[in-house]
Amino acid sequence: MKGTICFPQQKPQFHRSFFIIVIWITLITLVHLIILGKVTAQELEIKSIPYQDISSGSLYFKNDKRYFPALTQNSDYQVSVNGLLARVNFSQTFKNSSDDFLEAVYVFPLIDDAAVDSMVMEIGGRRIIGKIKEKQKAQKLYKKAKKQGKKVSLVSEQRPNLFTTKIANIAPGETIKISLSYLQSITLNDETFSLRIPLTITPRFIPSSLGSNREEQENPNIDDLVKTTKINAHGWALNNSRVIDASEITPFQTRGETFNKYDSENHQQTITLAIDLNTILPLTDVISRYHPINKTQFNGKLSITLADNKTLLNQDFVLQWQLTQGKLPKAAFFRQLDNGQTQSDYQYGLLMLMPPKRVYAQTINKEVVYIIDTSGSMGGVAMRQAKQSLITALDFLNPLDSFNIIAFDDNTQTLFRLSKLASIDNIAQAKHWVSSLKAGGGTKMYPAIEQALQPSPRDNTYRQVIFITDGSVGNEYELFALIDKNLANTRLHTIGIGSAPNGYFMSQAAKIGRGTYRYIGNINEVKEQMTQLFSQISKPLMQNIELTWPIAQVEMFPEQVPDLYSGQPLLISARWPRDADKNIKQVINVSGKLASKIWQEQVDITKEGKIKIKEGSTKNIVDNGVAQWWAREKINHLTLLHRRSSAQNKTDLKSQITQLALKHQIVSPYTSFIAIEEVVSRKQNKLLKSRGIKNLMPKGSTQVIPLANTALGVVGYFYFSLLLIIIALFIRLLSKKRFKNSC
């Protein structure tokens, strides 16, 4: 450094020491990162089990050396569609190819409103009819039989749309077939019928099909919230989060990477599927959304089978069809077929009614109150998306609608003192206000809801409250009571945002609020979901629906008829005493209010719809499922009450549900099917070696536990700073070189 003319002496020295420090920091960070990297590598080695390869929901057995798929499994669906109900005979065949006696646990998805009413276990040629038992009792019996070495299988409901089959003592090389029979509803929306069968048992694929079914799933007639709902109150609603193009979003490469090599070799989970469409009316546009199908017309019914008989269970099957233009019946009434064998004290009926569409389809003036949760937990992406969707929602308002926005955390603030018309100015003001909201503070919902439900000064408005939150609250019951008490003519819709909203609260609040509940699982879908919701509720709604039955003592479900969105049918299940049947007046009066007009309809129930009986049904009793459907609806209703009631009533309701489920032979939260072979097949000295893998299910069926985002990317910061330091060093070196050159 001779050229001191160019530079004062001190500065380079300072820089040198500074450099040394920087280099040290860099080195230390590098070493640190290298060490971290090594640990990761070690950790990867300990995984002798290919967990990431395991196809969830499938059955894996474990032996001493490794996990291996000990069976080939085949699912067979025989579906018979009758009107708005479908009877599905679903059989699962398991083969144990190991040398040990095994117990297997198989978790599988079913449609959320499935009423499972029969179970048969077949071993070789022997058929053992499953008996419905109280869940705990069944579990005890299962454990006992398992210990004794008897073949036993147990089917129980984990969640309304998630069931488990447990089979104990499967002998080496043996094949066991479990046949279930269940009813499910066909969703009808905008004249399109659709049947969905969840097949997502091999998960490596997002069943985008769920997305397309989203609106049908919103059918408020179907209350599938059963007791286990702490985890899964939102069973079906979660499916809402799917998008139609989900399969495109899902990187196909991921699948290639983690594809189970055992799967590709010998683990063939395949399905066969056959659907009979028994409608007298001509059908058009019968399409399968995701699978190639073959259609055959035979004897007035349309039979559908999968074109590829080795279809993998990796995507939900969705079949949609329409009736030839204008043929959609306005109403249909189905009665439990009386065949003399079932001498019950009651008669059962199922009423389907299509309210008039687009006749009064002018827009109605409504008042919309948005509640937005701005508590701390909404911070980040959730808040941004909530705001964005709220802003989108404001664009849906008609100029004659009025609106207001309530934002709450610890405090409640409102945009306007009273709701204002959705004029351009007011909307602009609202948008500005919304965009200035910041997340922070606690989650005090009570005052916000109270305020939103305050009676409006304008009396005859069609009032909607849209509640956007992710917040989990502890005072659910208090809030339910509040909604219940103050609801009046308002409708409350809840929208869950974030990774783990309190689904129980949200769906329940929407139910009490007679609105809809949407769960937005993936935060990126908020906008699309909101758009759909608002476009749905911006149309007039059939309200105040009332039914007058010609028969006394009718017990109908849903008890409180929900509002119908345009294109939705009314589906009512009813039961009445047999002796009341004689003096039947044969006409049901239905009335409702659409926009400002009164709608009235008379349904002549003498001309009842015929439901054909599916032959070869595993049930001995010939039935069309109307009674079972009624029971399922009643169980749903009771479970709802159960959740709301006090501890004393709870036990009472629980026993009511159990009694009902036992009587109608359906699986419920408290009843399970159990089949025991009385022969002891495993000697006591032989070990029962097995277990099922108890994790990893396809995402499509239900998101049981939404997991939190658990990475901060702290290392990212370090890498970034490291990179900057290196660049800085580089520049410094360059300029130094130049400096030397110049002097």
Add this chain to the structure above:
Amino acid sequence: MLNLNFNLNLKGKKVAYYITFLLLLAALTSLALGGYLLIKAHFAQYLLIKTWQQQTVAGELKNNREVKPWPWADFYPVAKLSFERFNITQIVLNNDSGQALAFGPGINQIKGALIDRQSAGVVVISAHNDTHFSILKELRLNDRVKLTLKSGRTQVFKVDNIAIMDTQTEQLILINDDEQYDHNNDNKSLIKELVLVTCYPFNSVNDETKLRYIVYLS
């Protein structure tokens, strides 16, 4: 290039200094930000331990009052988690929102509600993989983890499964869960399974990974 530099020598040097300085400043900020997250996570635990002790005492006196670690906190401690082999103790919070996780591991909200009612068959606890649950990658089969609940009940769990899950295509299914309705059972308040969850891969730059590292203990 060199020729040009030669002419702009003095100016270029200044610019180079300026850029170097800015880069170093940015680097330090980034370091500090990263460090802040770690420090926050680390020291919050001390406060939480204090709160935990208060709560344990208060719990006996005031019957389950929730003691918040600081007045504006959106969460409160519900359990204590000890990794025996590492001699590390962490306080578990009542929810796993992003806010809470910055300070300590959180109980999954849906399951978390059950723990208060003492009827949870399974407990799911999540934490960040670069702070509290970086420990998970050290856990081996049969390692012991102790969980102490507010009620003072302590259970020891042993690692029996370690898995990696893709949240895009899979989800956590808890089989032991159905046992929670076994009301006649005297053991109903016993937790049958403990599941610890964190993001995977560890030390990743990406903070929005779809993979989860899951440790099952029973």
